[in-house]
Amino acid sequence: MAQNIYDNPDFFAGYSQLPRQVEGLDGAPEWPAIRALLPELTGRRLADLGCGFGWATRWFRDQGASSVLGLDLSQNMIERARTDTEDAGIEYRIADLETLELPEAAFDLVYSALTFHYVRDFERLIRMIHAALAPGGDLVFTIEHPIFMAAAHPRWTLDEDGRKTWPVNGYSIEGERRTDWFAKGVLKHHRTLATTINTLIGAGFELHWMEEFAPMPEQIAEIPELSEELERPMMLLVSAQKR
Amino acid sequence: MAQNIYDNPDFFAGYSQLPRQVEGLDGAPEWPAIRALLPELTGRRLADLGCGFGWATRWFRDQGASSVLGLDLSQNMIERARTDTEDAGIEYRIADLETLELPEAAFDLVYSALTFHYVRDFERLIRMIHAALAPGGDLVFTIEHPIFMAAAHPRWTLDEDGRKTWPVNGYSIEGERRTDWFAKGVLKHHRTLATTINTLIGAGFELHWMEEFAPMPEQIAEIPELSEELERPMMLLVSAQKR
Numbered sequence: 001m002a003q004n005i006y007d008n009p010d011f012f013a014g015y016s017q018l019p020r021q022v023e024g025l026d027g028a029p030e031w032p033a034i035r036a037l038l039p040e041l042t043g044r045r046l047a048d049l050g051c052g053f054g055w056a057t058r059w060f061r062d063q064g065a066s067s068v069l070g071l072d073l074s075q076n077m078i079e080r081a082r083t084d085t086e087d088a089g090i091e092y093r094i095a096d097l098e099t100l101e102l103p104e105a106a107f108d109l110v111y112s113a114l115t116f117h118y119v120r121d122f123e124r125l126i127r128m129i130h131a132a133l134a135p136g137g138d139l140v141f142t143i144e145h146p147i148f149m150a151a152a153h154p155r156w157t158l159d160e161d162g163r164k165t166w167p168v169n170g171y172s173i174e175g176e177r178r179t180d181w182f183a184k185g186v187l188k189h190h191r192t193l194a195t196t197i198n199t200l201i202g203a204g205f206e207l208h209w210m211e212e213f214a215p216m217p218e219q220i221a222e223i224p225e226l227s228e229e230l231e232r233p234m235m236l237l238v239s240a241q242k243r
Numbered sequence: 244m245a246q247n248i249y250d251n252p253d254f255f256a257g258y259s260q261l262p263r264q265v266e267g268l269d270g271a272p273e274w275p276a277i278r279a280l281l282p283e284l285t286g287r288r289l290a291d292l293g294c295g296f297g298w299a300t301r302w303f304r305d306q307g308a309s310s311v312l313g314l315d316l317s318q319n320m321i322e323r324a325r326t327d328t329e330d331a332g333i334e335y336r337i338a339d340l341e342t343l344e345l346p347e348a349a350f351d352l353v354y355s356a357l358t359f360h361y362v363r364d365f366e367r368l369i370r371m372i373h374a375a376l377a378p379g380g381d382l383v384f385t386i387e388h389p390i391f392m393a394a395a396h397p398r399w400t401l402d403e404d405g406r407k408t409w410p411v412n413g414y415s416i417e418g419e420r421r422t423d424w425f426a427k428g429v430l431k432h433h434r435t436l437a438t439t440i441n442t443l444i445g446a447g448f449e450l451h452w453m454e455e456f457a458p459m460p461e462q463i464a465e466i467p468e469l470s471e472e473l474e475r476p477m478m479l480l481v482s483a484q485k486r
Contacts, residue, residue, distance in 0.1 A: 147390060147411060153402050159410055160396060167400075168390060169408045169474040172457035192476075193436060194455045207450045212437045214415035231412040233435075 002098050002118050003187040006052075006074035014182030024055040029226055030142065030213045030235055034113070037209055037239040039138045041065045044108035047132070049097060049141075050115025054081030054090070060111070061089050069107075071095040097125055102132035109133075112141040114235070117149065117188045123199050130203045133242040139205060140240075145212060145233040149177055149190045156228070166232035193236065205240035213237055245341050245361050246430040249295075249317035257425035267298040272469060273385065273456045273478055277356070280452060280482040282381045284308045287351035290375070292340060292384075293358025297324030297333070303354070304332050312350075314338040340368055345375035352376075355384040357478070360392065360431045366442050373446045376485040382448060383483075388455060388476040392420055392433045399471070409475035436479065448483035455479055 005011050019027035028034075042064035048057045051070030060068045070092045072078050081092045097119045110129050119125050129139055148154060150171040159165040172192060178185045191199075197207060212233035215226040248254050262270035271277075285307035291300045294313030303311045313335045315321050324335045340362045353372050362368050372382055391397060393414040402408040415435060421428045434442075440450060455476035458469040 147414070151402070151408065152404065152406060157410075159394070159412065163395060163412050165394065165410045165412045167402055167408045168411055169402065169406050171390070171475045172455070172473045192455050194453045197440075197450070197453055201450065201452065207440070207444065209444065210437045210440055212415065212435050230415045232414045 001096050002073055002120070004073050005183055005186050006072075007076050008183045011181075011183035011186070012074075012076050020055075021053060025059055028113075029215050029219055029223070029229075030237065032216075033211050033213055033237055034140070034142060037140050037211070037237060038111075039109060039140075041109070045106065046109045046111060047071065047102065047107050049100075049110065049112040049129075050118075051081060051092065052077045052113075054085055054092065056111065056113060057081065057090055057092075058085060058087065061087055065089070065109075067091075069093065071097075071100065073097070100125070101128060104131050105134045107132050107134065107137060109138045109140065111139075114142055114144065116141055117143045117190075120189050122189070122191060122196070123203070126199050126203045126205075130205060130242055135242060137242045138208075138239065139200070139242070140238070142213075142235050142237045143196070144188065145236045146171065146190060146193050146196075147232050148234045149188060154179065164228050164231050196236070196238070200238070200240050204243055206243050208239040208241055210239070211237040244339050245316055245363070247316050248426055248429050249315075250319050251426050254424075254426040254429070255317075255319050263298075264296060268302055271356075272458050272462055272466070272472075273480065275459075276454050276456055276480055277383070277385060280383050280454070280480060281354075282352060282383075284352070288349065288377075289352045289354060290314065290345065290350050292343075292353065292355040292372075293361075294324060294335065295320045295356075297328055297335065299354065299356060300324065300333055300335075301328055301330065304330055308332070308352075310334075312336065314340075314343065316340070343368070344371060347374050348377045350375050350377065350380060352381045352383065354382075357385055357387065359384055360386045360433075363432050365432070365434060365439070366446070369442050369446045369448075373448060373485055378485060380485045381451075381482065382443070382485070383481070385456075385478050385480045386439070387431065388479045389414065389433060389436050389439075390475050391477045392431060397422065407471050407474050439479070439481070443481070443483050447486055449486050451482040451484055453479065453481050 025031045043066050046065045046068040048070045051057045051072050057068050057070040067089050078092050151167045151169050177188045177190045213235040220227045268274045286309050289303050289308045289311040291313045294300045294315050300311050300313040310332050321335050394410045394412050420431045420433045456478040463470045
């Protein structure tokens, strides 16, 4: 079973105060870039893996999705999502992506935001998602970028000119990474970018697009702290289609 | 026109002494990984963009390619390649990849090793290559990895534990990078990994595989200095097919 850090009280208290949790989708600077990757949603059957409070889950329905299944490991998140949602077209369920099985060819789009880097067995998950998609179905997901995750001490340093610089080491050595983020020892699984993409291709997906998220100039004008995101990508966005 | 650093006497003198130039393909640790990406070569028409001394060009013919066109910007390289080759199935020509035009549907495989990062207009080049390939034709190339190229000062540092660490900054800011490598001010063009892959997809290629080159344990056992390549990828290897 994946580490259930989101039900750790300290973690949950801190995490719940993030702008993206308080303000919803518009609190996430990468949201416009994600929207650009999404296919037409009207009448489509969706699964949202790692749905959290259900911000995207509800948005999908607003865009005309016929049904959305929202799954999350965290009981805290699912309870809050259920409280915030009144919609017979949405079902929330507690589920562990390490062992999740979905019915075959039952979905037109599988979506996941910042969740897959918590999953140890990525290949199993991707093959299961491929089987759960109808032919021509889409997979759109975001993860922490491996440049952001790889190093033993992933935090800003300064180069000899005083420029914000991100350290990379251990990039080719895949496996567990533990960081302190609202709680000690949050467990993530580092994979190279090539492994992520080749796993999709090997499972029968065709890669449609990828983004190494960088803020737009107008986003930096509004939130100057975002400019540091130009120095190294924190997130990888991927769109792929079942062949 | 691309910078012709390979005809700078100091650069050429140093470059010619690299193991991969003295020993040929077996002097390049990534060569086994490149071979694994190559399609069947027998009877196929090839172009080798940035052929240098012609090591790979001649190897392709040994593997049964029906013809190989070797192109390089450097007069030094092409002269040496011609001197070292006696094969009516190989033609060498001086050419600038910034402006090169190849005949349509005339090749089954376009290959390029560590050359495309010298090219400013990557999209023009990739669209031209797509047109020059027969339907189903392959493009296999290697470039310096953007993690390796991005920073203002791309060289090893040590983290707080004394571990070799590579700096990344300016990753999302594409464009010129100048480094000192056998000569001052060698000009390269940094693109994000996403731009490289999306340019292929946008031109009509299907991505087949990518590798962020890391040495195998047996290579490290033979050449211990290679172990630092596990800390950050220096090269990106890509295989794509014309749809």
